[in-house]
Amino acid sequence: MKKLLSLLLLLIAGYASAEDGSRLWLRATADASATVTCNKPSPVTDIAAKELRMHWRGEPVSLNIQRTKPFSQLPADSYTIRRHPKNGISIESPTGQGILYGAYHLLRLQELGQAGGELQILESPRYNIRILNHWDNLDRTVERGYAGQSLWNWDELPAVVSPRYEAYARANASIGINATVLNNVNASPQILSATYLEKVKALADIFRPYGIKVYLSxxxxxxxxxxxxxxxxxxxxxxxxxxxxxxNEIYKLIPDFGGFLVKANSEGLPGPQDFGRTHVDGANMIADALKPHKGIVMWRAFVYNPGDGDRAKQAYQEFMPFDGQFRDNVIIQVKNGPVDFQPREPFSPLFGAMKNTPVMPEVQITQEYLGFANHVAYLAPMWKECLDSDTYQQGFGSTVAKITDGTLYPQKITAIAGVTNIGTDTNWCGHHLAQANWYAFGRLAWNHELTSEEIANEWIALTFESPASTSLNSITPNKQNTAQPNSQLSTVNSQLSTLLLESREAVVEYMMPLGLHHLFAWGHHYGPEPWCDIPGARPDWMPSYYHKADLDGIGFNRTHTGSNATAQYHTPLGEQYNDISTCPENLILWFHHVPWDHQMKSGRTLWDELCYTYDRGVQKARSFQKTWDSLEKYIDPQRFRDVQRKLKIQTRDAIWWKDACLLYFQEFSRRPIPDGIERPVHDLGRMKQYRLDIGNHENAQEEDLFVK
Structure with missing residues (x-):
């Protein structure tokens, strides 16, 4: 009776107390006392055992490191979880790292109410290297970071170690992330100095027991x-x-150091071309230095030069001639799309085209082009859109995922990278709902076959269900757990899941629908500025380079009559993109310069469709506010207010985007905004004069937004 009363008190406290988001999705109470044994203790398995002893409320668990038949052809960090009627649960893996992942999986099942009944689980990661890219500078600023300063306090390291470092490693390990690049791709040479390598060593020592390797740009x-x-x-x-x-110096300090990430001859950074050499020369030289230590080189394909034609074609043009010439410890890191993390792009044609060189996807978790940490934009649908895209390189079903995970092209190295959204903000990501993107990246990196909805539902349950409520769910061997989600969970999960799953498409609709891209304001990439024209600036940094609006129409002609970027895609995809009648309408302005009166599949003209789509995005942003407000009684007060404030900013920004773009493009279309569409509330002339103060934007009032 006393135990039940304490559990009920925990339950009440869990619902009533405010939360600051610092615990992320790891909110299970630490009031368990499970029996855990391990056949081969190590620093990694010790953490697995500790996690289970603190949080597992079921029968005894045995952790066994052994090479049995299920693992013979699988990656070393694979694992099994089995329930044995008389002997409790066993977690088995060839490595301690796999044991740790198995422990976190079992705890996740418990928190989701899915740990009862028969357990016969075999899990294996799709990518060997699942890596975060930090764009953190040595002065603790973060390029494209919107959640405070860099986690790494270089001035204090190695003497002072923040507890957030271990919390960071734990969060990553819980979702299968096993590597991290500590510093910005626009790297300072000082990171390789003896002084900074000692600091890097201190972080590597903390991360190692969580199975995380350190890399450097x-x-x-x-x-x-x-x-x-x-x-x-x-x-x-x-x-x-x-x-x-x-x-040699690095590996003497950090024996398990992962290797280097390199951005070279891109956006003014130095590289082998400065000396008349090639990407192959540069990458192979560094690969040879790392080879004795089993280190790798991740060489970025993000290259483009002014005046070299369509920017979307340049990475393909520059790297395809070198296919098969790189060392076997080099992998080419390719952004999901051919331009630059736009809200919607087709997949990069380099995926699948390079048949003899390992290629890894790079996605952006931080929302550089999706409203920073002010807008909710759940990005799993965006990444799935890329990973599930069919390249047709090996026939039907040759998806980007299967091309890059070793399924279709044998690769010695398989990897996927996410440019992280993590900073020193208490909630880690600047927006409570942006934590879902960190979580989703880890889950998709482990298993890209998971659906966006499955991941969203997991994250919501782990992040917003009371951490005490699972104490009341019995976990009974040999019986199916029939416990139903409580009313809080089902209400929050249903409403919030819909919000998350619609959010990325809403951002596309009120920013750059139908394949429009790069309409952002100069420098900060936050607000709309389709009219931007900076004297002397590179053309491919200007919005007009991409939208090409004129009296005849709008969009970039990338067909055979234009830049012919469609030819970089394998048949039949290239032909599909090339034909305006078969090109997907959500990419039509990416590949075609479309007349304003072109009839869309809806029966509307292109201009009317553009207006309706922008307006739909605004209405969705407004609906997000209503959905969140309806959940007030289910969400703790602090997180509720924090997200509510962000959603107000997002709706205000959505209206700003819609008004700015439609009023500007109307100067070319010379057509009225259709009846039934919310009319602009802003004046184009005033918007053209306005310059956004990013630092003060969150606190700006509506009337302040368009004052020069």
Missing amino acids: INFSSPAELGGLPTSDPLDKAVQRWWKDKA
Whole structure:
């Protein structure tokens, strides 16, 4: 009776107390005392055992490291979970890392109310390397970061270690992330100095028991800038020796160091082309230095040069000639789309085209082009859109996922990267609902066959259900757990799941529908500025380069009569994109310059469809406010108010986007906004004069927005 009373008190406290989001999806109470045994204890299995002893409320668990038949052809971090009628639950894996993932999986099932009944689980990751990319600078600023400063306090390291470092490692391990790049791809050479490598070692030591390897972004000119050499030419013997010595130095400090991420000859950064060399020369030189230590090079394909034609074609043009020439410890890191993390892009044609070189997808978790941490935009549907796209490179069913995970092309290295949205904000991500994207990346990196809805429902249940409520769910061997979700969970999950699943499409609709892209304001990529024209700036940084609006129509002609980017896609996809009648309408302005009076599948003209779509996005943003407000009695007060405030900003911004774009494009279409569409509330002339103060935007009032 006393135990039941304490559980009820925990339940009440869980619902009544405010939360700050710092616990993420790991909110299980630590009041269990499970019996856990392990056949081969290690720092990693010790953490698995500790997690289970604190949080598992079922029968005894045995952790067994062994190589049995199920694992013979599977990655080392695969695992099984089995319930044995008389002997409790066993978690087995060839490695301690797999044991840890199995422990977190079992706890996840418990928190979801799915740990009862027969358990016969075999889990294996689709990608070997599941890595976060931090765009963190050494001064603790974060490029495209919207959640405070960098987690890494370099000034205090290695002497002072924040408890957030271990919390970060734990959160990542709980969703299967096993690697992290600590610093910005626009890297400072100083990260490779002896002083900073000692700091990196301190982080690596914390992350290691959670199965997380550390990687670093490097500046290609480090031999000259840091090492004092007269050149950084990759074919220079002294330069090659410098990199080998530096690799030896790193691995002496960090024996399990993962390797380097390289952004070279991109956006003004140095690279092998500065010396008349190629990407192959640069990547292979660094790969040779890492090879003895089993390190890898992730070489980014994000390259584009002014005046070289359609920017969307340039990565393909630059890397395809080198297919098969890279060392076997080099993998090419390719953004999901051919331009730059736009709200909607077709997949990059490099996926599948490079048949003899490992290629890894790079997605952006931080919302550089999707409203920063002010807008809710659940990105699993966006990433699934890319991963599930059929390249047709090996016939029907040759999806980007199967091309890059080793299913169709044998790859020594398989990997997927996410540019993270994590910072020092108490809730880690700047927006409570943005935590769902960190969670979703980890889950999809482990298993890209999961649906966006499945992941959303998991995250909602783990993040908003009372952490005490699962204490009341009996976990009984040999019986199916028939416990029904409580009314709070079913209400929150139903409403919030719908909101999340609609959110990314809503952002596309009120920002850049029908294949429009890169209409953002100069520099910060937040608000709309389709009229932007900076004297002397690169054309491919200007919105008009992409929308090409004129009196005849709008959109970028990438067909055979234009830039012919459609030819980079395998048949029949290239032909489908090339024909306006078969091109998907959500990409029609990406591939075609479309007349204003072109009839869409709805029967409307292109102009009317554009107006209706922008308006639909605004109405969805408004509906998100209503949905969230309806959940007030189910959500703790602090998180409710925090998200409510963000949703007000999002709706205000959605109206701003709609008005700015429609009023501007109306100057070319010379057509009225259709009846039934909410009329603009802003004046285009005032919007053109306005310059957004990002730092004060959250606190700005409506009347302040369009004052110069």
